[in-house]
Amino acid sequence: MNKKLIWGTVAALVVVVAGVVITLQANAHQKTNQAKKEQSMSGMNMSSDSMKMSSSSTMQMKMDGKLPEGLATAQDPKYKVGQEITLKATHMANMKNAKGTVAAAYDTKLYAVDYMPTNGGSMVKDHKWLTMIDFTDKMAHKVGDEVTLDSDHMAGMQGAKAKIVQVENGPAYAVNYQPTNGGQKVMNHLYLAQDEIEARN
Missing domain, CATH: 1.20.5 (Single alpha-helices involved in coiled-coils or other helix-helix interfaces)
Known part of the structure; x- marks a missing residue:
């Protein structure tokens, strides 16, 4: 049991x-x-x-572009090379009110364009700014002209078909600036118009 x-x-x-x-x-x-x-x-x-x-x-600008060749240097620009400036433009995110310096000033017209990126994506409207050396024909143009871009300011821009939507008198300024969000410093940004920058005391 x-x-x-x-x-x-x-x-x-x-x-x-x-x-x-x-x-x-x-x-x-x-x-x-x-x-x-x-x-x-x-x-x-x-x-x-x-x-x-x-x-x-694909839509970001180059952070360390080279200064262009083939443009005449502005003889007496309002803002001199090396001068400290504040950016008023809104071309890119974190650009408005950014602190910077003038890298170069060129005696040339400025062009805003609409273009279709070659690497896909939507039409880019009112891209500012380009100069005539950014066109394959290297010629001056007027609003409404259609051009082919010869520029690598932005990814997908090289070889893109574009339409001129605005023309402004120069000078065209290349600038170095620190984005307002504290991101990587942008060198030789191309381009800003004279009324898009102001002297910094």
Whole structure:
């Protein structure tokens, strides 16, 4: 009788232990699957973010452009090379009220254009500013003229078809400036019109 009781107790314990083990394994498997699912979703989010960054970067300007060749230097510009200035333009995000310096001043007309980027995306409206050396024909133009762009100011601009929508007299200023959001300093930004900058005391 005692033996039967002992064996019965042992059998019951074995069943209980087996049940606990099976439950633990099931929970572990469930957690593993959940972790894999979360990792997969994280990967999808990262891919989505990367795509967004790539997409937005196609419309970003160059942060360290070179000064152009082939433009006549302005002889007596209102703002001299090296002069400290404040930017009033809103061409780019974080440009308005940014502190900067004049990098160069050129005796040339300024052109605003609408163009379709060659790397996809929507039509860019009223892009400011370009000069005649940014056109494949290197010629002066008037509002309404259609041109082909020979410029890499922005990604997708080189070779793009464009229409002149505004023409302004120079000088055309190249500037260095610190974006108002504290981002990377922009060197040799092309271009600003004279009424888009002011002297900084």
